[in-house]
Amino acid sequence: MSVKVLNVKEDILGANEEKAKKNRELLDKNHNILINIMSSPGAGKTSLIMQTINRFKDKISIAVIEGDIASTIDADKISSQDIPVIQINTAGACHLDAIMIEKALDKLALEETDLVIIENVGNLVCPAEFALGAHKTIMLLSVPEGDDKPHKYPLMFTEADVVLVNKTDVMPYFDFDIKAFSAAVSGLNPSARILPVSAKTGEGLELWFSWLEDMLK
Amino acid sequence: MSVKVLNVKEDILGANEEKAKKNRELLDKNHNILINIMSSPGAGKTSLIMQTINRFKDKISIAVIEGDIASTIDADKISSQDIPVIQINTAGACHLDAIMIEKALDKLALEETDLVIIENVGNLVCPAEFALGAHKTIMLLSVPEGDDKPHKYPLMFTEADVVLVNKTDVMPYFDFDIKAFSAAVSGLNPSARILPVSAKTGEGLELWFSWLEDMLK
Numbered sequence: 001m002s003v004k005v006l007n008v009k010e011d012i013l014g015a016n017e018e019k020a021k022k023n024r025e026l027l028d029k030n031h032n033i034l035i036n037i038m039s040s041p042g043a044g045k046t047s048l049i050m051q052t053i054n055r056f057k058d059k060i061s062i063a064v065i066e067g068d069i070a071s072t073i074d075a076d077k078i079s080s081q082d083i084p085v086i087q088i089n090t091a092g093a094c095h096l097d098a099i100m101i102e103k104a105l106d107k108l109a110l111e112e113t114d115l116v117i118i119e120n121v122g123n124l125v126c127p128a129e130f131a132l133g134a135h136k137t138i139m140l141l142s143v144p145e146g147d148d149k150p151h152k153y154p155l156m157f158t159e160a161d162v163v164l165v166n167k168t169d170v171m172p173y174f175d176f177d178i179k180a181f182s183a184a185v186s187g188l189n190p191s192a193r194i195l196p197v198s199a200k201t202g203e204g205l206e207l208w209f210s211w212l213e214d215m216l217k
Numbered sequence: 218m219s220v221k222v223l224n225v226k227e228d229i230l231g232a233n234e235e236k237a238k239k240n241r242e243l244l245d246k247n248h249n250i251l252i253n254i255m256s257s258p259g260a261g262k263t264s265l266i267m268q269t270i271n272r273f274k275d276k277i278s279i280a281v282i283e284g285d286i287a288s289t290i291d292a293d294k295i296s297s298q299d300i301p302v303i304q305i306n307t308a309g310a311c312h313l314d315a316i317m318i319e320k321a322l323d324k325l326a327l328e329e330t331d332l333v334i335i336e337n338v339g340n341l342v343c344p345a346e347f348a349l350g351a352h353k354t355i356m357l358l359s360v361p362e363g364d365d366k367p368h369k370y371p372l373m374f375t376e377a378d379v380v381l382v383n384k385t386d387v388m389p390y391f392d393f394d395i396k397a398f399s400a401a402v403s404g405l406n407p408s409a410r411i412l413p414v415s416a417k418t419g420e421g422l423e424l425w426f427s428w429l430e431d432m433l434k
């Protein structure tokens with residue numbers, strides 16, 4: 001049977017860009033690098049951040065901004081590593097915006113910080129639409145979510161500088177075609193770096209760490 | 218180190234309720250049952266709907282409304298079963314709303330339909346905030362997403378009549394505590410029915426089918 005298509009347009013973007021630019025100016029003044037990490041719920045953002053902190057915390061000064069609808073579960077995990085953490089509870093909103101980040105940056109000792117990591121709200125849609133002032137945009141797609149997601153959530157994949165394919169340790173139990181996935185991402189975003197990793201076992205993380213190291217130089 | 222919490226309030230709900238009520242009146246007039254299925258991207262909504270169509274299509278008349286940011290991948294899969302499918306492309310919006318559903322219902326032959334299934338946009342946040350006129354709300358949480366999600370996305374779990382824990386076939390490969398998960402869901406929503414299933418292997422689906430059958434009586 002044929003499929004009928006309705007196109008519904010909706011104005012979902014606010015005047016967020018100007019504030020994001022100001023955030024960037026503040027960061028640049030303080031020689032901070034800001035990365036914005038986005039994914040679906042449960043794709044492994046917090047595990048990746050924990051691994052990244054473990055790897056870099058003896059060399060550089062790191063702070064984390066945690067975005068969540070509710071709870072401080074992730075922030076509590078990360079603060080156990082003796083890293084400054086700002087929790088933003090969005091009270092229902094499905095993404096962080098530049099004003100929230102401005103408020104969070106205001107609470108950090110930026111002059112003593114090298115790297116600020118944002119863990120955005122778990123969502124493949126809205127977070128990609130709101131510039132925060134980040135220098136680089138990272139997204140995680142976990143193997144169990146399926147290889148068709150670039151077609152269904154194109155903006156997120158278009159915006160990402162690095163696409164981490166997480167949970168490669170469970171690849172044998174899912175029908176995930178990494179070649180088809182990579183081709184779809186490259187079709188949307190030819191310059192995106194695609195890195196298969198397991199934030200749980202550590203497999204593949206060296207490439208992520210060296211990308212981050214190059215970026216911090 | 219202590220965690221600082223910022224609370225950010227944002228007005229994200231429109232005047233959607235009135236339209237949802239009108240949708241419900243239209244459905245009731247035509248003796249249609251409408252169910253709204255929500256989950257993260259890749260949790261298995263389409264597979265569940267395919268299994269449900271397979272089970273019921275010889276007994277009752279089913280139509281499907283597919284919500285997606287972009288693409289007709291899911292709608293194409295479902296229309297291959299010779300079921301009427303309305304694709305709503307939200308052009309970036311992260312959820313369906315009652316106006317979109319009104320337009321979709323207008324394209325269906327409601328007087329000849331028993332069950333209308335909505336596959337909402339893959340997202341654990343916004344879809345729960347917008348009433349559509351559905352008689353029952355179903356959510357899927359897949360095992361790889363983790364058992365902490367009720368704490369982090371409470372509204373979705375509070376709104377659901379049935380919570381399907383999908384992908385039980387990969388349970389051995391993940392640290393998913395079904396008891397802790399069920400306790401968290403029951404804490405938010407004591408009347409929610411929690412059903413572990415695998416839409417891939419069919420395991421546990423009998424309980425879902427019999428719940429649906431009872432509801433259709």
